[in-house]
Amino acid sequence: MHKTIICTVCPLSCNVFLELGDNDEIVSLTGNRCPRGKAYAAKEHTAPERTLTTTVKARGGIHPLLPVRTDKPIPKEMLLEAVQAVSDLEVEGPIRMGQVLIEDFLGTGSNLVASRDL
Amino acid sequence: MKVLTADTAVIGGGPAGLAAALTAKKQGADKVLIIERNNELGGILQQCIHHGFGLHRFKQELSGPEYAQRFIDMVKKTDIEVLLETMVSELTPERKIYAVNSRNGMMEISAKAVVLAMGCRERTRGALRIPGTRPAGVFSAGTAQRFMNIDGYIPGKKAVILGSGDIGLIMARRFTLEGARVEAVVEVLPYAAGLTRNVVQCLEDFHIPLYLRSTVIEVHGEDRVEGVTIAEVDEAWNPIAGTERYIECDTLLLSVGLIPENELSTQAGVAVDPVTNGPIVNESLMTNIPGVFACGNVLHVHDLVDNVSKEAERAGRFAGRYALEQGEDWKKRVKVIAGENIRYVVPHEIGLDEPVEFFMRVQRPDENVVIDVGGLRSVRQRSIRPSEMLNITVTPEMLKNVTGDSITVQVVTLKEAEVRA
Numbered sequence: 001m002h003k004t005i006i007c008t009v010c011p012l013s014c015n016v017f018l019e020l021g022d023n024d025e026i027v028s029l030t031g032n033r034c035p036r037g038k039a040y041a042a043k044e045h046t047a048p049e050r051t052l053t054t055t056v057k058a059r060g061g062i063h064p065l066l067p068v069r070t071d072k073p074i075p076k077e078m079l080l081e082a083v084q085a086v087s088d089l090e091v092e093g094p095i096r097m098g099q100v101l102i103e104d105f106l107g108t109g110s111n112l113v114a115s116r117d118l
Numbered sequence: 119m120k121v122l123t124a125d126t127a128v129i130g131g132g133p134a135g136l137a138a139a140l141t142a143k144k145q146g147a148d149k150v151l152i153i154e155r156n157n158e159l160g161g162i163l164q165q166c167i168h169h170g171f172g173l174h175r176f177k178q179e180l181s182g183p184e185y186a187q188r189f190i191d192m193v194k195k196t197d198i199e200v201l202l203e204t205m206v207s208e209l210t211p212e213r214k215i216y217a218v219n220s221r222n223g224m225m226e227i228s229a230k231a232v233v234l235a236m237g238c239r240e241r242t243r244g245a246l247r248i249p250g251t252r253p254a255g256v257f258s259a260g261t262a263q264r265f266m267n268i269d270g271y272i273p274g275k276k277a278v279i280l281g282s283g284d285i286g287l288i289m290a291r292r293f294t295l296e297g298a299r300v301e302a303v304v305e306v307l308p309y310a311a312g313l314t315r316n317v318v319q320c321l322e323d324f325h326i327p328l329y330l331r332s333t334v335i336e337v338h339g340e341d342r343v344e345g346v347t348i349a350e351v352d353e354a355w356n357p358i359a360g361t362e363r364y365i366e367c368d369t370l371l372l373s374v375g376l377i378p379e380n381e382l383s384t385q386a387g388v389a390v391d392p393v394t395n396g397p398i399v400n401e402s403l404m405t406n407i408p409g410v411f412a413c414g415n416v417l418h419v420h421d422l423v424d425n426v427s428k429e430a431e432r433a434g435r436f437a438g439r440y441a442l443e444q445g446e447d448w449k450k451r452v453k454v455i456a457g458e459n460i461r462y463v464v465p466h467e468i469g470l471d472e473p474v475e476f477f478m479r480v481q482r483p484d485e486n487v488v489i490d491v492g493g494l495r496s497v498r499q500r501s502i503r504p505s506e507m508l509n510i511t512v513t514p515e516m517l518k519n520v521t522g523d524s525i526t527v528q529v530v531t532l533k534e535a536e537v538r539a
Contacts, residue, residue, distance in 0.1 A: 006314055006317075008313075008314055008315035008318050008319070012500060012501055013314035013315075050319060050323070051169050051179070053167050053169055053181055054295060054296075055167060055266075055267055055270075057270075062157060062158060063268050063269070063270075064269065064270045065267065065268060065269075065270050067167035067182075067183050067267065069167075069169060069184075076323065079295065083295045083296070097183075097184060097187050115181045115183045116164070116183035116184065116186070116187050117187060
């Protein structure tokens with residue numbers, strides 16, 4: 001099995017080629033032009049992660065929404081579930097940037113934090 | 119009419135205006151004023167809730183509002199005055215600004231120096247002349263972004279996005295996360311216009327198809343968009359007969375470029391470069407109107423806000439100095455010419471006593487090249503592309519070697535032997 005992962009660490013956008021074994025394990029990894037590319041491609045194959053950014057309802061501010069984010073990346077396959085999980089969340093101003101809204105968000109070890117003052 | 123004065127007046131409170139005001143203030147001016155038409159500072163960053171901002175500047179990936187907040191907090195620690203919900207209607211060559219808001223009515227502001235930081239607006243369907251009916255549901259991507267991220271409205275349930283610039287890609291993800299469907303992203307170029315990272319994280323992550331060398335050739339629907347017809351295009355971007363395909367959707371988003379908002383500038387007599395659509399400036403980012411400076415997206419469209427801040431700090435510093443000294447000594451100027459594979463270079467002309475940071479874009483992608491700045495400095499680049507702005511600084515030491523009245527910036531492609539060397 002083969003797989004190509006485009007590295008997104010820097011604008012060079014290397015095509016990293018992965019040769020995979022029977023259990024999907026990485027047998028070889030080529031095409032990266034730096035060590036960061038190797039680490040990225042390996043992670044992207046085994047456990048891809050993304051930072052979630054979205055909005056939640058807010059009262060008492062100048063806008064009806066507050067932008068929020070996870071303070072660390074969360075597993076990629078949890079993105080849609082994570083957005084669903086905050087769809088009913090409503091916060092009350094004043095809010096400070098960086099304020100933790102949900103601790104250990106969905107058990108990911110990442111916190112959901114406010115992205116601005118409101 | 120209320121009459122005000124300022125040492126430095128900054129028009130626009132986005133990332134460029136904020137950074138310019140801060141450095142103008144640091145120069146020692148008593149009164150620095152930011153005039154902003156929105157009800158808060160931060161500009162378009164406030165609706166860019168995704169992260170990826172500030173890697174160069176703050177060495178971490180911030181969201182747009184987080185990046186803006188850092189500068190807003192710095193402004194709040196100073197006595198920089200901010201006029202919100204205030205629209206500038208006219209700028210004169212004598213640096214009088216006419217502005218209006220609902221608290222003061224009409225105002226006349228006399229400024230010793232002015233910084234233009236009005237940013238851009240988006241190209242619209244009219245600019246592309248897409249045939250078809252004219253129903254509701256056609257939005258520029260940035261407008262849809264504001265509706266979704268600030269006002270709390272989802273513009274549609276089933277979208278097609280024309281243009282694969284970063285805003286279009288980001289909106290494809292945003293629609294998907296909020297439960298709407300994105301049927302396709304359609305791009306006229308043979309490659310995605312936005313960053314690879316956004317193609318991966320916004321399209322591939324959600325299995326959204328990207329159609330390259332294609333465009334929207336017709337919009338359907340009476341009251342609301344019911345669908346669009348897309349088709350492949352030839353080298354000259356003309357649709358190829360027989361490749362038409364109908365896609366049902368209720369929304370068409372356009373992410374097809376930005377236009378620097380220079381109506382105020384040209385009204386004041388500021389000369390504009392037809393390539394950048396922004397003012398022609400010298401190394402202090404001053405326009406041909408003495409005491410009027412420009413920075414950020416109103417000067418040329420940037421891809422990184424970090425570069426906007428850096429450029430604006432330069433404009434603010436020179437504007438602040440101009441305000442204090444009232445006038446600057448026009449030293450020897452050298453024209454900067456865009457040579458082989460360079461689309462444009464900012465600034466357009468330079469003096470020789472200060473370090474100069476050149477911002478430039480190339481015309482076509484290439485690999486293993488050297489950017490030659492008038493024989494003064496050469497910088498090797500592994501890969502260049504039009505979507506990524508380059509910046510190169512030259513020092514006064516290097517500028518001593520200038521002999522003629524112009525320097526040419528050009529791309530030199532390395533031969534194989536030179537690449538290995």
